[in-house]
Amino acid sequence: xxxxxxxxxxxxxxxxxxxxxxxxxxxxxxxxxxxxxxxxxxxxxxxxxxxxxxxxxxxxxxxxxxxxxxxxxxxxxxxxxxxxxxxxxxxxxxxxxxxxxxxxxxxxxxxxxxxxxxxxxxxxxxxxxxxxxxxxxxxxxxxxxxxxxxxxxxxxxxxxxxxxxxxxxxxxxxxxxxxxxxxxxxxxxxxxxxxxxxxxxxxxxxxxxxxxxxxxxxxxxxxxxxxxxxxxxxxxxxxxxxxxxxxxxxxxxxxxxxxxxxxxxxxxxxxxxxxxxxxxxxxxxxxxxxxxxxxxxxxxxxxxxxxxxxxxxxxxxxxxxxxxxxxxxxxxxxxxxxxxxxxxxxxxxxxxxxxxxxxxxxxxxxxxxxxxxxxxxxxxxxxxxxxxxxxxxxxxx
Amino acid sequence: xxxxxxxxxxxxxxxxxxxxxxxxxxxxxxxxxxxxxxxxxxxxxxxxxxxxxxxxxxxxxxxxxxxxxxxxxxxxxxxxxxxxxxxxxxxxx
Numbered sequence: 001x002x003x004x005x006x007x008x009x010x011x012x013x014x015x016x017x018x019x020x021x022x023x024x025x026x027x028x029x030x031x032x033x034x035x036x037x038x039x040x041x042x043x044x045x046x047x048x049x050x051x052x053x054x055x056x057x058x059x060x061x062x063x064x065x066x067x068x069x070x071x072x073x074x075x076x077x078x079x080x081x082x083x084x085x086x087x088x089x090x091x092x093x094x095x096x097x098x099x100x101x102x103x104x105x106x107x108x109x110x111x112x113x114x115x116x117x118x119x120x121x122x123x124x125x126x127x128x129x130x131x132x133x134x135x136x137x138x139x140x141x142x143x144x145x146x147x148x149x150x151x152x153x154x155x156x157x158x159x160x161x162x163x164x165x166x167x168x169x170x171x172x173x174x175x176x177x178x179x180x181x182x183x184x185x186x187x188x189x190x191x192x193x194x195x196x197x198x199x200x201x202x203x204x205x206x207x208x209x210x211x212x213x214x215x216x217x218x219x220x221x222x223x224x225x226x227x228x229x230x231x232x233x234x235x236x237x238x239x240x241x242x243x244x245x246x247x248x249x250x251x252x253x254x255x256x257x258x259x260x261x262x263x264x265x266x267x268x269x270x271x272x273x274x275x276x277x278x279x280x281x282x283x284x285x286x287x288x289x290x291x292x293x294x295x296x297x298x299x300x301x302x303x304x305x306x307x308x309x310x311x312x313x314x315x316x317x318x319x320x321x322x323x324x325x326x327x328x329x330x331x332x333x334x335x336x337x338x339x340x341x342x343x344x345x346x347x348x349x350x351x352x353x354x355x356x357x358x359x360x361x362x363x364x365x366x367x368x369x370x371x372x373x374x375x376x377x378x379x380x381x382x383x384x385x386x387x388x389x390x391x392x393x394x395x396x397x
Numbered sequence: 398x399x400x401x402x403x404x405x406x407x408x409x410x411x412x413x414x415x416x417x418x419x420x421x422x423x424x425x426x427x428x429x430x431x432x433x434x435x436x437x438x439x440x441x442x443x444x445x446x447x448x449x450x451x452x453x454x455x456x457x458x459x460x461x462x463x464x465x466x467x468x469x470x471x472x473x474x475x476x477x478x479x480x481x482x483x484x485x486x487x488x489x490x
Contacts, residue, residue: 015460019438022476023431030480038488068490075413075420076484079427082406089402133406145400155402318410 002088002161004172008106008237009099009150009230011158013091021087024080025165031077036311039069043307057301057309061317064310078318081136081163088158089138092151100148103233112239117232119246125223126248126275128323134270135319141201141224153202153230160204167384168204169355171238175265175296175386176205178354178362180212182388183294185366186349192216192260196286198249198279199267203231205296207240209263216260218242221249250278252286259286265296269327276330280339287393293341294390301328332389341391348389356384430483434476441472 001010002021013021047063064070092099107117125142133140137159143152160172168174183190193216197206200220210218220242222228228244235242247253249267262283268276283293301309309328316324333346352361413420446462456462464472 015439015442015462016435019435020431022438022473023434023480026473026476026480027427030477030484034481035484035487069487071413071419072423072484072487072490075423076427076487078410078413079424082424083427083431085406086404089404093401131407133403133408136406138403138406143400143402151402318413320406320408320410 002158004161004164004166004168004170005158006171007234009102009154009157009234011088011091011095011099011154013088017087017091021162024083024087024162027076027080027083028163029165031073031080035069035073035076039064039073040307040311042067042069048307051306055306057304057306057313060306060310061313074314074318077314078136081319084159084163085137085155087162088155092154092158096145096149096151099150099154103150103229104148106233106236107229109236113236113241115232115235115241116243117228118244119225119228121225123223123246123248128270128272128275129223132322133320135315135321141222141227144224144226148229149226150230150233152224152226153228153234156227157202157204157230157234169353171204173204173208174353174355174384176208177211178351178386179205179263179265179294179296179388180208181354181359182349182351182362182366183292184212185363190260190292192292194259194288195219195261195263196221196252196254196259198252198262198264198283199270200231200244200265201227203235203242203244205263205265206231206242207235207238209261210240210242219254220244221247221252223248250275250282252282254286256285257288260288260291262286262291262293263295266298268295269298269321269324271327272323273326273330276327277335277338280335280341284340284393289393289395291393292390293336293393294388295332296386296388297332298324298328299387300330300332301325302331304328336391340393342394345391345394346389347391348387351386351388353384353386426483430480434479437475437479438472441468441475 001012005011051059051063129140129142137155139152141152141156145151160168164172169177192213195209195213195216195218197218197220200206200222201224203220206218206220209216220231223246225246228246232244268279271279287293298312312328313325315321333343336346337343352365354362442462442464445464445468446458
């Protein structure tokens with residue numbers, strides 16, 4: 001198995017394949033910690049003093065492009081990203097039929113969990129998914145080898161295991177676990193009975209909502225069929241009842257006012273800007289009065305320094321994330337307001353990682369006192385914390 | 398399931414180095430380093446198995462032999478140091 005995929009769809013890599021995966025994880029950790037810190041220190045010492053106070057992320061990029069430290073950082077990080085996927089691909093291909101059979105058995109076994117899967121073979125996969133191998137993942141989320149195939153889901157799950165080198169928790173769901181705990185502590189009176197996770201891929205961050213709110217009906221929605229088959233089988237394997245639905249988040253086939261919580265996790269930045277607005281409007285339509293829209297995402301450009309904006313823009317330029325920059329140019333409060341949420345209903349917060357800092361840190365963050373630095377968040381943080389924002393749907397007087 | 402997973406991602410990315418061959422050479426170096434580490438890992442695992450009287454005496458070598466946690470942690474530290482040394486020249490580039 002890869003280190004953080006231990007459920008019943010786990011792989012059986014050879015000794016050498018596992019060693020190769022560990023090497024890639026170490027390589028990524030070195031690039032994102034040591035090389036990134038070194039590059040930042042040299043920027044501060046050698047470039048920042050010569051940039052004007054009005055410099056933006058594009059000015060920083062222009063200054064960095066000819067520098068060997070940036071070039072080595074970029075070339076190494078790009079190759080490491082490609083090696084993430086290649087480190088698990090051969091194992092998946094070798095076990096592909098067995099994986100499909102295991103997934104089918106898990107999906108049919110209702111003894112441990114009573115989840116469901118609804119696929120729509122007529123759904124047109126949006127081009128932002130079908131035409132782009134986002135974050136250099138060969139085939140993207142939407143690769144589908146036909147009935148019962150789960151290869152794309154396995155590629156994503158196991159690739160993320162290698163990619164994250166432990167940052168996303170033992171079961172790759174630290175984001176969902178941390179945010180669900182934070183919400184339950186911050187708003188103990190809020191007990192959602194219907195939770196919708198938009199762009200759920202393999203359901204990593206869907207299942208923590210069921211754990212935190214056991215009486216809730218949790219639905220994970222995505223356009224990618226093989227990822228959803230995998231998500232369903234994974235949930236059944238973990239004994240968590242969740243439902244998975246193939247649909248486009250800009251046109252969700254669920255009734256108005258049917259959801260208490262509409263959530264997403266690192267999903268919006270993979271959409272064209274117009275679609276982000278459509279998702280916000282769908283969230284508002286789907287929520288009951290008093291319901292909550294909540295997104296875990298990249299922080300907006302307006303909240304970032306020029307260097308931090310440049311650092312995140314890297315993914316747009318080199319990591320097949322074409323909407324990264326345009327997403328961060330958007331204003332979440334304005335998007336929420338345009339979708340129908342009251343301006344005063346908007347909020348944002350930094351949630352400490354449950355896995356890294358423990359429940360006490362999340363409780364401290366809820367109370368407003370925290371030992372975890374909040375000047376940077378998500379992928380820019382010194383530690384690990386998750387940037388969330390959202391809005392409550394108004395209750396009638 | 399007749400179609401295999403694609404091996405590479407679609408799309409082009411901007412050149413990084415003035416000479417594109419530099420990026421190709423770096424990619425080759427990293428692939429070679431991965432293979433070097435795979436070999437080192439296999440050797441360390443075999444050495445541990447061979448040095449363990451219990452397993453070597455009673456259990457034939459097999460691919461599922463795993464290092465105990467302490468030895469695995471030591472090897473992980475060695476791996477991190479290997480990567481750091483490999484890329485150290487880039488620190489002063």
